[in-house]
Amino acid sequence: MAREFGDVIIDLQNISLRFGGVKALTDISFNVREHEIRAIIGPNGAGKSSMLNVINGVYHPQEGKIIFHGQERQKMEPYEAASQGIARTFQNIALFKGMTVLDNIMTGRNLMMKTNFLHHALFWGKAQREEIEHRKKVEEVIEFLEIQSIRKTPVGRLPYGLQKRVELARALAAEPNLLLLDEPMAGMNVEEKQDMCRFILDVNDQFGTTIVLIEHDMGVVMDISDRVVVLDYGKKIGDGPPDEVKNDPKVIDAYLGTSH
Amino acid sequence: MFYREAGQFKASYQNDQQIFPIRQDQIGFIALMGFLFLVVPFIANQYWLQAVLIPVLIFGLAALGLNILTGYAGQLSLGSAAFMAVGAFGTYNFMLRIDGIPFLVALLLGGLCAAAIGILFGLPSLRIKGFYLAVATLAAQFFIVWVLVKFGWFSNYSSSGVITAQHVNILGVDFRSPEMKYLLTLTVVVVMALLAKNMVRSSTGRKWMAVRDMDVAAEVIGIRLMRTKLQAFAISSFYCGVAGALYAYMYLGTVEPEGFNLDMSFRILFMIIIGGVGSIMGSFIGAAFIVLLPVFLNVAFHSTIGAYVPADLASNLELIIFGALIIFFLIVEPHGLARLWQLTKEKLRLWPFPH
Numbered sequence: 231m232a233r234e235f236g237d238v239i240i241d242l243q244n245i246s247l248r249f250g251g252v253k254a255l256t257d258i259s260f261n262v263r264e265h266e267i268r269a270i271i272g273p274n275g276a277g278k279s280s281m282l283n284v285i286n287g288v289y290h291p292q293e294g295k296i297i298f299h300g301q302e303r304q305k306m307e308p309y310e311a312a313s314q315g316i317a318r319t320f321q322n323i324a325l326f327k328g329m330t331v332l333d334n335i336m337t338g339r340n341l342m343m344k345t346n347f348l349h350h351a352l353f354w355g356k357a358q359r360e361e362i363e364h365r366k367k368v369e370e371v372i373e374f375l376e377i378q379s380i381r382k383t384p385v386g387r388l389p390y391g392l393q394k395r396v397e398l399a400r401a402l403a404a405e406p407n408l409l410l411l412d413e414p415m416a417g418m419n420v421e422e423k424q425d426m427c428r429f430i431l432d433v434n435d436q437f438g439t440t441i442v443l444i445e446h447d448m449g450v451v452m453d454i455s456d457r458v459v460v461l462d463y464g465k466k467i468g469d470g471p472p473d474e475v476k477n478d479p480k481v482i483d484a485y486l487g488t489s490h
Numbered sequence: 491m492f493y494r495e496a497g498q499f500k501a502s503y504q505n506d507q508q509i510f511p512i513r514q515d516q517i518g519f520i521a522l523m524g525f526l527f528l529v530v531p532f533i534a535n536q537y538w539l540q541a542v543l544i545p546v547l548i549f550g551l552a553a554l555g556l557n558i559l560t561g562y563a564g565q566l567s568l569g570s571a572a573f574m575a576v577g578a579f580g581t582y583n584f585m586l587r588i589d590g591i592p593f594l595v596a597l598l599l600g601g602l603c604a605a606a607i608g609i610l611f612g613l614p615s616l617r618i619k620g621f622y623l624a625v626a627t628l629a630a631q632f633f634i635v636w637v638l639v640k641f642g643w644f645s646n647y648s649s650s651g652v653i654t655a656q657h658v659n660i661l662g663v664d665f666r667s668p669e670m671k672y673l674l675t676l677t678v679v680v681v682m683a684l685l686a687k688n689m690v691r692s693s694t695g696r697k698w699m700a701v702r703d704m705d706v707a708a709e710v711i712g713i714r715l716m717r718t719k720l721q722a723f724a725i726s727s728f729y730c731g732v733a734g735a736l737y738a739y740m741y742l743g744t745v746e747p748e749g750f751n752l753d754m755s756f757r758i759l760f761m762i763i764i765g766g767v768g769s770i771m772g773s774f775i776g777a778a779f780i781v782l783l784p785v786f787l788n789v790a791f792h793s794t795i796g797a798y799v800p801a802d803l804a805s806n807l808e809l810i811i812f813g814a815l816i817i818f819f820l821i822v823e824p825h826g827l828a829r830l831w832q833l834t835k836e837k838l839r840l841w842p843f844p845h
């Protein structure tokens with residue numbers, strides 16, 4: 231897959247993150263280019279999820295710099311990351327359990343909604359117009375991910391695979407330019423995985439969204455990603471195009487050679 | 491006519507967003523309002539108005555306030571009665587100290603006082619959750635009542651902090667009779683319930699529920715936890731405050747700070763547990779249940795075993811039944827009576843065809 235990519239969107243430099251004595255990430259550097267699909271792989275506990283949490287401000291690394299759109303980023307809270315166009319899904323589904331599919335996805339648009347609670351209390355006029363306008367956008371996302379038939383279902387009642395899809399929908403509703411996906415296909419059957427792959431590629435292709443993806447299934451990673459970062463025990467042990475990484479002896483040793 | 495949406499197509503998102511998407515529900519709501527506004531004042535006697543309907547409406551409003559905070563935004567509170575006290579004493583002082591202030595303005599300002607105090611006592615929610623937050627709101631409960639008793643200014647230096655509500659007159663209409671008090675209470679409560687319904691079905695409510703269901707995910711999609719929680723505290727306390735003022739002006743007439751005690755806060759909490767956590771209608775069902783239960787049990791006792799059981803045993807039995815019901819709902823139907831109603835409707839939607 232030789233594709234052309236744009237500028238570096240986010241450049242992570244020498245990131246180290248500790249939890250007490252646990253070194254989750256040690257001196258990690260890599261970058262993500264506009265429009266690419268960047269995979270992060272590595273055994274369990276390697277620090278992949280922590281890496282995403284650093285990118286969108288859930289965790290604050292003790293050391294290292296983050297250059298975002300060419301500027302050094304100061305310590306940033308998750309909502310600020312969201313307002314700068316970073317959206318994500320979680321390894322363990324993090325949907326709003328008490329709400330319907332539609333409401334979950336509508337919540338993804340909250341940053342673009344300008345009315346306040348007083349408008350909402352009165353509902354007529356401005357608030358209603360805004361609600362309808364965003365509902366239209368959300369319906370586009372619903373159609374895109376082919377979940378029309380479940381829009382009014384409480385998310386708690388959905389099977390696992392569909393919940394994952396709704397979580398993707400909520401992230402897409404925010405129209406992000408950087409989308410972080412934490413094991414979007416874990417626990418899915420082959421068919422569901424194929425669907426999810428197709429959606430990820432379509433998002434990347436149609437909306438030009440840059441994607442950082444954590445995935446265990448090597449087949450999937452090799453198929454859809456442009457470049458791969460390999461982590462092991464919080465350290466980076468490989469970085470490059472999939473076929474290059476696949477044949478790197480260090481990577482084979484640490485990751486591919488073992489149980490995975 | 492069957493109860494279902496078949497044949498009632500939603501041609502636009504606007505229609506899809508209505509409060510009552512099913513026509514039978516719309517008709518039911520309008521009929522209920524017609525009954526409450528136009529029929530009840532003529533058929534209900536003084537006892538029903540004063541001892542049942544007015545308190546049910548007022549406690550329903552307080553329960554709705556708590557439901558906004560606990561049921562929708564997921565922040566447990568044991569301070570509802572104290573916020574009612576702020577509303578009552580706030581309104582009283584505005585009425586007392588500003589000559590000719592319209593009652594509804596004083597009511598609004600009293601509610602805003604409660605909202606401000608609510609924000610203050612909501613600050614701990616930024617650091618602590620669940621049980622620990624409940625303990626922090628308990629502090630609010632005791633502290634607020636203590637302040638109102640301690641500083642005579644709040645009750646215009648009356649003995650032991652008792653205040654007597656001024657007469658209410660709106661645009662020359664006197665609200666002295668039970669019927670008029672009922673109508674004013676009903677109007678305020680219905681308007682505020684509709685406003686609450688609008689809030690919870692729009693982005694405001696979605697943010698509350700997002701914070702309730704999964705705060706990390708909420709933050710990651712751009713919801714500011716601090717702002718959202720404090721907003722819920724403010725609006726919830728505003729509702730409790732207005733309920734407290736109505737409690738003083740439309741229900742009892744004379745109140746003291748210690749009347750708004752922990753016991754009352756717990757009763758409001760039980761209302762939402764029994765009525766339905768996260769349901770506006772449930773708040774009122776719960777309030778009706780808890781206000782009417784003693785009345786009902788009383789009648790039941792007197793007409794059955796009343797003659798053989800001493801009065802103190804009877805009142806203890808009441809507490810036991812009350813406790814048993816709470817436990818029943820916590821275990822069997824945590825979503826309360828409103829949920830049972832919802833399930834019945836879901837069944838009805840399919841009836842008479844099982845699938």
Ligand SMILES: Nc1ncnc2c1ncn2[C@@H]1O[C@H](COP(=O)(O)OP(=O)(O)O)[C@@H](O)[C@H]1O
Pocket residue numbers: 249252253254272273274275276277278279280281
């Ligand atoms: N919030 C946290 N508190 C303490 N330790 C954490 C936390 N998050 C992650 N860790 C630790 O960091 C390491 C990397 O975890 P994680 O990033 O979840 O790995 P992966 O996603 O690759 O499986 C693990 O040792 C984990 O226990």
Ligand SMILES: [Mg+2]
Pocket residue numbers: 278279280321
């Ligand atoms: Mg992980």
